Structures are given as structure tokens and as C-alpha cells.
Amino acid sequence: MSRYPFRATEEKWQRIWDERRSFEVTVDPAKPKYYVLEMFPYPSGRIHMGHVRNYTMGDVVARAKRAQGFNVLHPMGWDAFGLPAENAAMQKRVHPGVWTYANIAEMRSQFQQMGLALDWSREFATCDVDYYRHEQAMFLDMLERGLVYRKESWVNWDPVDQTVLANEQVIDGKGWRSGAEVERRKLNQWFFKITAFADELLGAIDKLERWPDKVRLMQTNWLGRSEGALVRFPLAGRAGSLEVFTTRPDTLWGASFMAIAPDHPLAQELARENPELAGFIDTCLKLGTSEEALERAEKLGFDTGLCCRHPLGATEDLPVYVANFVLMGYGTGAIFGCPAHDQRDLEFARKYDRPVVPVVLPADADPAAFRIDDEAYVGDGVIFNSGFLDGLDVPAAKARIIDHLEAEELGTRQVTWRLRDWGVSRQRYWGCPIPVIYAEDGEIVPVPKDELPVRLPDDVDFTSPGNPLDRHPAWKHVTLPDGRKGVRETDTFDTFVESSWYFARFCSADYDDGPFDRAAVDYWLPVDQYIGGVEHAVLHLLYSRFFTRAMSACGHLDLDEPFAGLFTQGMVTHQTYRAPDGQWLQPDEVKKVGDGWTTLDGREVVPGRVEKMSKSKRNTVDPTTIIEAYGADTARLFMLSDSPPERDLEWTDEGIVGAWRYLNRLWRLVEERRADLPAGGKGGETPTGEAAVGLRRLVHRSIAAVTTEIERLHFNKAVALVRELSNAIEAFSPTTAEDRAVLREAIETLVQLIGPMLPHLAEELWQRLGHRTLLADTAWPVADPAWLTADNVTLALQVNGKRRGEIMVPAGSDEAHVREQALADAAVIRAMAGKPPRRVIVVPDRIVNVVV
RNA sequence: GCCCCUGUGGCGGAAUUGGUAGACGCGGCAGACUCAAAAUCUGUUGCUGGCAACAGCGUGCUGGUUCGAGUCCGGCCAGGGGCACCA
Numbered sequence: 027m028s029r030y031p032f033r034a035t036e037e038k039w040q041r042i043w044d045e046r047r048s049f050e051v052t053v054d055p056a057k058p059k060y061y062v063l064e065m066f067p068y069p070s071g072r073i074h075m076g077h078v079r080n081y082t083m084g085d086v087v088a089r090a091k092r093a094q095g096f097n098v099l100h101p102m103g104w105d106a107f108g109l110p111a112e113n114a115a116m117q118k119r120v121h122p123g124v125w126t127y128a129n130i131a132e133m134r135s136q137f138q139q140m141g142l143a144l145d146w147s148r149e150f151a152t153c154d155v156d157y158y159r160h161e162q163a164m165f166l167d168m169l170e171r172g173l174v175y176r177k178e179s180w181v182n183w184d185p186v187d188q189t190v191l192a193n194e195q196v197i198d199g200k201g202w203r204s205g206a207e208v209e210r211r212k213l214n215q216w217f218f219k220i221t222a223f224a225d226e227l228l229g230a231i232d233k234l235e236r237w238p239d240k241v242r243l244m245q246t247n248w249l250g251r252s253e254g255a256l257v258r259f260p261l262a263g264r265a266g267s268l269e270v271f272t273t274r275p276d277t278l279w280g281a282s283f284m285a286i287a288p289d290h291p292l293a294q295e296l297a298r299e300n301p302e303l304a305g306f307i308d309t310c311l312k313l314g315t316s317e318e319a320l321e322r323a324e325k326l327g328f329d330t331g332l333c334c335r336h337p338l339g340a341t342e343d344l345p346v347y348v349a350n351f352v353l354m355g356y357g358t359g360a361i362f363g364c365p366a367h368d369q370r371d372l373e374f375a376r377k378y379d380r381p382v383v384p385v386v387l388p389a390d391a392d393p394a395a396f397r398i399d400d401e402a403y404v405g406d407g408v409i410f411n412s413g414f415l416d417g418l419d420v421p422a423a424k425a426r427i428i429d430h431l432e433a434e435e436l437g438t439r440q441v442t443w444r445l446r447d448w449g450v451s452r453q454r455y456w457g458c459p460i461p462v463i464y465a466e467d468g469e470i471v472p473v474p475k476d477e478l479p480v481r482l483p484d485d486v487d488f489t490s491p492g493n494p495l496d497r498h499p500a501w502k503h504v505t506l507p508d509g510r511k512g513v514r515e516t517d518t519f520d521t522f523v524e525s526s527w528y529f530a531r532f533c534s535a536d537y538d539d540g541p542f543d544r545a546a547v548d549y550w551l552p553v554d555q556y557i558g559g560v561e562h563a564v565l566h567l568l569y570s571r572f573f574t575r576a577m578s579a580c581g582h583l584d585l586d587e588p589f590a591g592l593f594t595q596g597m598v599t600h601q602t603y604r605a606p607d608g609q610w611l612q613p614d615e616v617k618k619v620g621d622g623w624t625t626l627d628g629r630e631v632v633p634g635r636v637e638k639m640s641k642s643k644r645n646t647v648d649p650t651t652i653i654e655a656y657g658a659d660t661a662r663l664f665m666l667s668d669s670p671p672e673r674d675l676e677w678t679d680e681g682i683v684g685a686w687r688y689l690n691r692l693w694r695l696v697e698e699r700r701a702d703l704p705a706g707g708k709g710g711e712t713p714t715g716e717a718a719v720g721l722r723r724l725v726h727r728s729i730a731a732v733t734t735e736i737e738r739l740h741f742n743k744a745v746a747l748v749r750e751l752s753n754a755i756e757a758f759s760p761t762t763a764e765d766r767a768v769l770r771e772a773i774e775t776l777v778q779l780i781g782p783m784l785p786h787l788a789e790e791l792w793q794r795l796g797h798r799t800l801l802a803d804t805a806w807p808v809a810d811p812a813w814l815t816a817d818n819v820t821l822a823l824q825v826n827g828k829r830r831g832e833i834m835v836p837a838g839s840d841e842a843h844v845r846e847q848a849l850a851d852a853a854v855i856r857a858m859a860g861k862p863p864r865r866v867i868v869v870p871d872r873i874v875n876v877v878v
Numbered sequence: 879g880c881c882c883c884u885g886u887g888g889c890g891g892a893a894u895u896g897g898u899a900g901a902c903g904c905g906g907c908a909g910a911c912u913c914a915a916a917a918u919c920u921g922u923u924g925c926u927g928g929c930a931a932c933a934g935c936g937u938g939c940u941g942g943u944u945c946g947a948g949u950c951c952g953g954c955c956a957g958g959g960g961c962a963c964c965a
Contacts, residue, residue, distance in 0.1 A: 029917085240959085243882065247961055254965080272965060285965095325963075351963040361965045369879075370963055444964060560959085668890045668903065676890075680904055687918095688903090694918090746892070746902035753902090822898035827946045829898055867945050873897045877945050 030693035032657030036786040040141055048802050049092075049143045051099055053549045060096035061550050062088040063529055065558030065566070068105045069129040069151070073136045075598040075639055076559070078649045079665045079675060083595060083741065084557045085142045086666065089782035090736045092143065093806035099550050101532040102137065102144045104130050106151035107158075107521045111456045115488040122456040123484070126153055136650055140658045141785050143802070148535040152524035157531065158458040159479030160541035161523060166461060166472050167580040173219045176470070181449070183211040188453060188492045216460060216517070217447040220572045224249055224443050226586070227571055236591035238672070241563040248564050250444025255428045257437035259284060259334035259362065262343050268292070268334055271357030271442050275431065276423035279412035280364040280385035282375060284334050285327060285349035287359040293348045296330055303328055303348065310350040325374045326350045337436045338413065349374065357442050365402065372402040385412045386420060448569065450520040455486055455494045457518030463504055465512040474507075480514065493517075525566055526573035529553050529588055540582065547583055552590045560594035567592070593739050596674040598665075600645040602634035610644040613679075636676055647677055659784040660686045666741040666783055688749065689787055692780065695756060696773060696791045703770040704763065705796065711767065717758060718768040724754050725772045726813035732779045733806070741783070748779050770795075778807050823848050824875040825857040841868045848874040 043049065064084040067077055088100040104126075111122035118125070130151055137144075150157050168174045186206035220227075228249045231242050254273035261267055268284060286293050288310035297304040306328040327347035334344045344362065351370060352361055365375035366384040375382055382398050386407040393410050409415045409423045418426060431437035451460065459480040461473035473480055483501040486494035495502065495516040502514045527541065533550040534543035567589070574588040603611040603623060616623045616631045623631040639646045652661050664685040669675040713719050728751040735744040755773060760766045774795060781788040781801050792801040816837055821844065823831045831853035835844055845866050848854055854876060861878040868874050 240882070244960060247881075250961090250964065252964075270965080274965075349963090351965095353964070356964045363965090368965070370965080442964080444961095563960085670891080673884090673891095678890085678904080681890080684904060690918090742891075743902085749902055820898080824898085824946070827944095832898070865945065867897090869897055869946095873946085875897080875945050 030690050030787065032659065032689070032786070035790045036139075036141060036657055036659070039786045039789045040138065042789075042800070043141075043143075043802065046800070047147075048800065049088075049098075049100065050145045050147050051097055053546055054097050055549065057097040058095070059099065059550055060088075060091040060555075061099045061529075061553045062091065062555050063101070063532070063553045063557070065556070065562060066103045066105050066525070066528060067133065068108060068110070069126055069133055070110060071129045071132065073133050073649050075647060075649055075665075075677060077137075078140065078661055079598055079671075080557060080559070080595060081137065081140065081142055082662045082665045083593070083671055083739065084555070085140075085144075085662075085785075086736060086741060086782040087555050087557075087739070088143050089785060089802070090733075090806065092802070093778075093781065093804065095805065098143075099532070100142075100144055101148040101535070102142075102146065103149055103528060103532065103535075104133075104151040104153075105521065105525050105528070106130065106153040107457045107518075107524055109454065109456070112454060112488065115456075119488075121484070121486075123153065123482075126151070126456075139650070139653050140662070143785070148532050150531065150535050152458075152521075152528065153456070155479050155481055156538075157528075158524070160531070161458050161519070161527070162461040162473070162478050162480060163475055164527070164541055164577065164580065164582070165519075166475060166478075167582075168218070168576055169472055171580060173222065173576050173579065174216060175219065176214060176216055178212055178214050179449070181211055181213050181215060182208040183213075185209060213451075215449045215451045216462075217449050218572065218576070220448045220569070221443060221445055223572055223575050224251070224445050226575065227568065230571070230587060234587065234589075234592070237589075238592065238594055241560070241567065241592060241594060244563045245568055248445065248568065252442050252444075254440055254442065255424075255431060255437050256358070256440040257337060257362070257431060259337055259344070261346075262333040262335050264332070268346065268360050269358045270360045270362050271440060272362065274364065274367065274424075275427045275437070276409060276412075276415065276418075276420055277364040277367045277385050278336075278338060278362070278427060279415070280366050280383045281336060281344055281362040282365055282380040282383065283363040283371075283378070284344050284346040285352050285361050285363055285374070286346065287352040287354035288348055288350065289354045290348070290352075290359045292346075292360075293330075296332075296348075303330065307348060310348075325370065325377065327374060327378055329378070337431070345380075347374075347378070355446065356444065366398045367402055367404055369402045369404070372398065372400070376400070383411060385409060448520075448522075448572070450523055451517040452520050453493045453496070453516075454518050455482070455488075457521060458524065459495075459518055460515040462515040463506065463512040464515065465506060465510045467510065471506060471512065522566060522569050523573075526569045527577065529556075529570070530574075530577070530583070541577075542582070544582075547585075551583070551585055552588050555591045555593065556589040557593045557595060559597070563594060593671070595671050596669070597638045598677055599636045599674045600639050600647065600677040601636050602643050602645045604632045604634055606630050606632060610642070612644045613647060638674075639677070652682060656682060656686045657689070657786070659787050660689055663688065663745065663784060667745045668742055671739055671741055689784065691756075692752060692776075692784075692787060692791070695752060696777070696794060699769065699773065700795055702760070702766060703773070703795070704766050711764065713764050713768050715762065715765060718760075718762075718765050721754060721758050721772050722768050723813050723816065724751060725768075725775050726809045728779065729775060729807045730809040730814060733809070736782065744779075745783065748776065748783075751776055751779070775807050777801070778804065819871045821848075821871070822873045823851055823854050824873060825854055826877060827875060828857070830854055830857040837871055839870075841870065844868050844870075844874060848876065 062084050064080050084100065088098050092098040106126050111126050114120060114125045115122045152158065165174060184206055228246065228251055231245055234242060252273050254271055255275040257270050257272060257275060257278070258267045259270060268286065288307040293307060297307050327349040330346045330348060332346040334346055336344060352359065363371040363374060363380070365372040365380060365382045367386055372382065384396055384398055384403065386403060387393055387396055387410050388403060388405060388407045406420050409418050415423045415426060428439050432439065459482060461478060461480045463471045463473060465471055483498055486498060488494060493516055502516055504512050504514060506512050530542050530547050530551060534546035537543045570588050574583065574585055577583045578585055600613065603613070603616045605611055611625065611631060616625055623633055625631055637643055637645065649661060660682065664682050665675065667685060668681065713722055728747055731747050732744050735747065755769070755776060758769060760769050777788050777791045777795065778801065789801045818834050819837050820832050820834050822829050823833060831851050833847055833851060835847065845868055848866070849863065858876065858878050863876050863878055865877040866874065
């Protein structure tokens with residue numbers, strides 16, 4: 027028997043789908059739509075296994091939904107702006123655009139080899155001027171509506187990339203891409219007013235029912251809403267006051283000091299006349315660039331000599347410290363310290379010898395004896411030592427004190443967010459130009475819409491660091507319509523801007539008169555199933571949710587949430603290997619010897635952990651190599667097998683070989699039996715033979731179960747179910763015409779069920795079974811409920827909860843009958859050891875438990 | 879430090895609302911085919927004892943609820959992730 031000729035088969039069907047434009051779609055209000063989208067790739071040069079896994083999952087959903095009668099939109103494009111292109115330009119002396127489009131061509135052909143059911147007619151790259159021109163227009167719309175503004179702010183400056191990083195892009199004090207130590211600089215920046223939607227973005231999380239709980243939680247924490255009060259503490263002996271935000275106004279009577287951030291205006295002012303303080307502030311700010319250092323640093327304060335009066339006059343005056351643990355970027359940059367009920371404040375108070383007065387009494391504690399040692403009490407309890415709040419519980423005390431503060435004009439109720447506005451200016455060439463001109467007199471002039479797009483100039487030089495747009499001799503200098511001279515904004519957008527609306531552009535990718543055709547987005551959006559890596563759980567998804575609202579506010583859309591369903595898949599991992607000198611070794615440089623590994627020429631290899639495939643650890647496996655050796659279907663099957671899709675998948679050579687073996691089994695299964703099958707149409711008659719009835723039941727159970735598991739994206743279970751069905755088909759030997767009809771139904775169903783996962787093989791087998799129409803155009807099988815239930819069921823028999831035997835009874839047998847049979851069972855009688863049954867529990871069609 | 883998730887054979891993992899733990903696959907073992915190998919096929923495979931029938935033990939540890947717990951509850955341990963001086 028021949029092996030499955032995967033290469034010719036895959037080429038053949040890819041050509042046929044392409045010629046027939048099988049997966050190109052148009053708006054069709056008569057059909058239900060389904061929009062499947064995988065997070066679009068950055069064109070880095072070659073696809074990696076993570077892409078294979080991501081796009082395979084989406085493809086299974088797309089093909090299954092298509093077979094189920096949906097009008098399926100499944101597009102592909104490129105997230106094509108970004109720093110790697112500029113790095114390549116500097117290293118290889120190639121223009122970022124040339125490099126990017128060459129990468130796209132390479133990756134497109136790799137994706138095409140995978141046999142994905144994509145509508146390639148909608149393909150675009152975000153660096154296409156026909157894409158980013160619309161982004162510029164929308165920026166102007168948002169500017170007009172006050173959703174964009176400019177402010178000077180401290181930024182994280184990446185000295186290697188010569189660019190600003192968002193706070194979110196700074197990881198452990200280092201740039202998330204370059205890894206360079208981040209510095210602080212003050213620059214004028216463009217910001218999107220994402221905080222204007224904070225309430226809405228938080229409230230809508232509840233409605234994202236088809237999102238993983240984990241992602242919803244991460245977004246909730248990122249937004250970081252906290253309720254509390256703004257309280258004014260008058261300064262003693264000088265004018266002015268300190269404003270403090272607190273979530274614990276109920277502990278106000280426990281205050282024993284004040285602390286302000288090193289970059290608080292008051293601290294800065296005092297530092298001008300106090301070199302010692304200035305030095306302390308310097309130390310704090312230096313520490314502030316590295317979060318790791320901050321964490322390890324002990325809590326330090328500098329006594330300014332100033333004091334605040336307690337706003338309720340409850341205690342002595344409170345000394346004001348500058349403290350390294352207070353953040354200017356959150357709340358007001360000032361706090362009151364209540365050591366008894368905040369661990370951080372307690373540590374500070376112990377160090378600087380401030381009083382620790384408990385004001386919340388835990389239940390059952392004795393007010394006279396209650397003391398705080400080295401652990402602050404943060405739990406619930408009854409307020410004491412607190413004047414008119416005494417006796418209230420914590421929530422009641424919060425409400426009461428805020429009412430009081432507001433009545434006395436000492437403070438106000440306040441909600442504070444962790445979320446900050448989205449700074450989008452980047453000092454880079456390879457991004458979307460921000461369409462603004464600075465006139466010579468300082469006025470900021472938006473580029474008129476009819477002068478869009480502001481194109482990136484092609485003649486740029488990358489021989490020195492920094493932004494080539496900034497030192498371009500001609501591009502940046504313009505004359506305004508009124509004759510004034512001006513310079514263009516030389517910053518470009520953060521590339522998260524492009525990925526915040528690409529899903530909408532796919533709905534009408536060629537549309538010229540705006541970002542998208544309204545009818546098309548109204549039909550296709552929201553995305554029904556979005557699939558991508560969990561690393562985008564916060565930023566990309568939050569920005570897209572904001573952008574969708576902002577686009578709606580500008581009248582482009584009528585939609586809040588872009589992604590109705592979200593799935594975050596796990597990474598593809600692989601064992602790592604190192605030489606004794608610590609050098610990473612590639613998987614193809616080592617071989618297994620007994621329980622360990624050696625290099626090919628027999629030298630020692632130290633096996634490392636299983637980690638995400640990455641170039642730096644040299645543990646990658648190239649998808650193209652695999653596709654050439656085993657075909658796309660084998661690679662796809664492996665990506666879907668065994669591991670639950672949300673978890674990491676460990677690449678193993680045994681696994682890919684196992685998948686290849688299964689393809690050949692399917693091939694032989696059909697090739698060996700198809701000559702004996704009756705022609706056309708599925709057997710309509712009811713089979714009578716025991717084996718045939720059993721197979722027919724399994725076929726219908728398999729249809730129901732596989733359909734459900736694909737719907738739930740449990741692809742590993744769908745694969746297991748399909749294998750179970752093919753095992754049963756292999757074991758089935760037809761002897762009658764009736765048997766052969768059942769066998770044909772079983773084989774055809776099997777081919778249909780594997781269709782979304784192994785599209786090329788399935789299409790080929792479908793044709794070989796005599797079909798003239800494409801499997802891709804064939805409706806999904808439907809399970810007949812009549813065949814989903816069995817006549818007989820096996821009941822487990824337990825004595826005192828321990829399984830002792832089993833009996834076969836007709837399904838739905840009545841309890842008395844089952845009970846009688848169970849008590850008559852030899853194994854049960856033996857286990858009862860002569861004792862009388864005290865109780866018999868019968869769970870219909872499941873289990874009998876005899877208690878003695 | 880806070881929050882969340884995950885712990886099941888040699889391995890990846892199955893197991894509806896609490897109801898036969900280990901589906902499906904990988905690997906192993908034995909056998910068939912072959913001059914031989916590869917490929918393929920058949921059988922077997924949680925652990926311990928036993929020739930066997932069978933018995934005992936088994937879902938990180940520990941206690942509980944229940945006729946019955948991988949599943950529910952309490953405490954602990956380990957691994958992973960998120961957030962972080964967030965007031």
C-alpha cells in the first residue's frame with residue numbers, strides 16, 4: 027500500500043481552492059456571518075511554530091463554521107510598522123520598506139503552504155499608505171473631538187532605540203524591546219485620552235462573556251479603579267496645604283506622618299534651598315528607573331521640617347517627609363501615613379519613630395489590650411480611638427467620614443485610576459506620521475484632510491542613531507496655505523495604533539472614501555472569534571477596545587466592543603540543550619543516547635529546561651522544514667493534538683511522527699476499503715447487525731461530540747474523538763450490504779470531521795470516495811438524536827463505595843429491578859461478607875452502591 | 879507582599895451537574911511480516927503482591943462534607959502567570 031503523497035495532494039488542493047476563490051467572501055445579509063481573526067503577524071522574516079499553532083486554530087474554526095452554513099470572514103494582513111525594520115536598515119543597509127515587503131512576500135508564501143482558508147483578497151500591510159492615510163484622518167477626527175491632546179511629560183527614554191517607551195513598555199526598568207536601562211526625560215507628547223473611557227472600559231468587562239476570565243481580571247487590575255477621598259491637610263506655619271488621596275479615610279485618626287513623592291512640587295521647591303534634600307531626591311529618582319532596585323530598597327524618608335495640621339484636629343501636627351515609596355504618578359503624589367493599618371507605613375513609622383495608634387479593632391479584640399507589633403492590621407473591624415466614628419464598621423466609617431469632610435469642605439469623595447492616558451509619540455522613522463505642522467509662531471496646525479496622506483519620505487539615511495525624519499533636509503519643512511513657514515511633526519505613532527483598528531479595515535480593505543465602508547463594518551463586526559497570544563492580554567486588547575469607542579464617538583462606527591469572543595493560546599515550547607561551556611545547541615545538533623544526549627560527534631550535552639521556542643536559546647524548529655518533510659496537514663494535526671490549546675505545547679519529534687503516521691492510517695483506511703463501498707448517498711436504512719448498529723451509534727456520537735469540542739475550541743479532544751472513530755472503523759469488518767452502507771456513512775463522516783483539521787487530505791479522500799463537489803463546499807454532518815442513546819448500559823456495582831463489579835442492563839431500567847440484580851451479583855455478595863444491606867443507592871444508568 | 883491559575887501513569891493529557899479514574903496519543907514490552915532492517919500490523923502496559931482468580935494501594939500533602947470526592951470545603955506544599963511601594 028502506497029504512502030500518502032502529501033506534496034502533490036497539498037499543492038493540488040491549494041491550487042483548486044485558489045482558482046475557485048473558495049474562501050473569498052462578500053457581505054450577504056441573507057446568511058449569518060462569522061468573523062474569525064487571528065492576531066496579525068509582524069513580518070519579521072519567517073513564520074515560527076507559534077504562528078502555525080495560532081493560524082491552525084483559527085483555520086479549524088473558520089472551516090467548521092463555513093461548513094455549518096456561516097458566511098465566514100477570515101482575513102490576513104501584516105502589522106508592518108515597527109522597530110526591527112529600522113534595526114535591519116542600520117545593520118544591513120536596506121530600506122525598512124524594502125526589508126518589510128520582502129519579509130511579507132516570504133511569509134505569505136509560507137502561510138500559503140499551510141493551506142489556510144483565508145480570504146487573501148483583503149490582505150494589506152499597515153505600512154501601506156492606503157492603510158495609514160485613514161489612520162491619520164481618524165487622528166484628526168479625534169483631535170477635533172478632544173480625544174487627543176498634547177502635554178509635556180516625563181517619559182521613559184530608551185537610549186538604544188532612541189525612543190520613548192510607554193510605562194507599560196518598561197519592564198524592570200528596561201526597554202521591553204531593546205532591554206536597555208531606561209532614562210527619564212521630559213518631552214512634548216501626543217496622548218490619546220483613554221482615561222475618558224475608563225469607567226466604560228471597566229464596566230463592559232462584565233459583558234465580555236466569551237473572554238477568558240484571566241484576561242478580564244488582568245484588564246480590571248490594569249484599569250485599577252479605587253474609591254476613596256481627596257483630603258486637604260493644611261500646612262502648619264505657612265500658606266497652602268497638601269492634598270492627599272486615600273482609600274482609607276476611615277483611618278484618618280490613626281495618621282502619624284505625611285509623605286510626598288520625590289518629584290512632588292513641594293519637594294522640588296524645598297530642595298532648591300536644601301542641598302541635602304536635593305541629594306536625597308536625586309538618589310530616589312535614580313532608584314526609580316529600576317523597579318527591581320526599588321523593590322529591594324528599604325523605605326527611606328527625609329524629614330522636611332514642615333508639618334501638616336490634622337484636618338480633624340485630632341492629633342498633634344504631622345511631620346512631612348519626602349519618601350522613596352510615594353509615586354507622583356498615582357493619586358496626588360502625597361499620602362498620610364497610618365502605620366497601624368498599612369504595612370508599608372508601619373515599617374516607615376518604626377524606622378523614624380512615629381506613633382502607631384490603632385483605630386480599627388478586630389472582632390473579639392480587647393480595645394484596652396490591642397497593640398500593633400510588626401504587622402499592620404488591614405482587616406475589617408470596629409472603629410475606635412476616632413471621635414464620632416467610634417463604633418462604626420469600616421465601610422460605614424468610610425461613608426460617614428467622607429460626608430463629614432465634604433460638609434466641612436476639608437475634602438471630597440474621589441475615584442482614582444491606575445490607568446494613564448496613552449502616549450503615542452515615537453521618535454522613529456518606520457511608523458505612521460502624525461499629521462500635524464508646527465507653524466513658526468508656535469501654533470499647532472493639523473494637516474488639512476484634503477492634504478492627507480502625509481507620506482513617509484523614502485530618501486532617508488540610517489547611518490546615525492535617532493530619527494531620520496528629524497534630520498531630513500526637505501521633508502519636514504513646509505509652507506502653510508496662509509504663507510507661514512512651519513515644520514512637520516517628526517514623531518510617528520506607536521505601532522499599537524495600527525493594530526487598534528485593523529480588524530475593522532479587513533471588513534472593506536479596498537475602501538477609499540474612509541477607513542471602512544459603514545455597511546461592511548455593520549455587517550461583519552464585532553469579531554466573533556479572536557485568537558492570539560496571552561502576551562497581548564492587556565495592551566493591544568485594551569487599546570483596541572478604546573479605539574473602537576473613539577471611532578464610534580467620531581461617527582465611523584456604532585460599536586463598543588470589537589471582539590465578542592477571545593481565545594488566548596499557549597506557547598510552543600521545546601527542550602533546550604547546552605554544551606558544557608554554556609553555549610546553546612540546536613535540536614538538530616544533538617542526539618539521544620540512552621537517557622541523555624550528546625552532540626552528533628559524541629561530546630557531552632547538558633539538557634536544559636523546556637522553554638518557549640526562541641532564537642536566543644536556539645531551540646526553534648522551522649515550520650517550513652516540517653512542512654517539506656511531512657506536509658502542512660501533519661504539522662496542523664500536531665499543533666491540535668494532545669495539549670489543551672490554552673496551555674503550552676511542547677514540540678517533540680515523536681509527536682510529529684505520530685501525527686504523520688495517523689495521516690497514513692487514514693489514507694490506507696479509505697484506499698483499502700473504498701472499492702467495496704456501495705455507491706453514493708449515505709445508507710438510509712436502519713441497520714440490524716450488532717456491529718453495524720454499534721458503528722452507526724459511534725458515528726452519530728462522534729458528530730455530536732466533535733462539533734461541540736470544536737465549538738469550545740477544545741481541539742485536542744476533537745482529535746481524540748476522531749481517532750476513536752477511525753479505530754472503530756478499522757476494527758469493523760463488513761459482511762453484508764447493510765454493513766457496507768453503514769461503513770460508507772462512517773468513512774464519509776470521518777472524512778468530514780477531519781476536514782477542518784486536515785483539509786488537504788480530507789479533500790483528497792472525499793474526491794476518492796466519489797464526490798464531484800468540494801468537501802470545502804459540503805455541509806457539516808448533523809447527528810441524528812435517535813442514534814445518540816444506547817439500548818443497554820453498563821452499571822458499576824459498588825459495596826461501601828468500592829467498585830466490585832458491573833452489570834449490563836437495558837437503558838432506563840427501573841430502580842427496583844436494578845437493585846435486585848445488583849444484590850444478586852456474585853461479586854457484590856462476596857464483598858458484603860454476609861452482612862445485610864443497610865441502604866442501596868441507585869443512580870439510574872450510572873451506578874449502584876450497596877451500603878452494609 | 880497582593881491577586882489569579884495549575885498539580886492525574888514513564889510522558890502529553892481524558893474524565894457532563896460529585897457517580898466505573900487513566901479516553902486518545904507518545905514511549906516501553908512481547909509477537910507477526912522480512913534474509914535483515916525500515917515501514918506496517920497484532921497483543922500488552924497505573925503501582926504492589928499473586929501462576930491465576932483476585933486483593934491491596936492509587937489524581938501534590940493533610941483534614942473535612944458525602945452512600946460515593948480528581949471534582950466540593952478548610953489548612954499546607956510545589957510550579958507558573960499577573961500586578962506592585964497604587965495609598
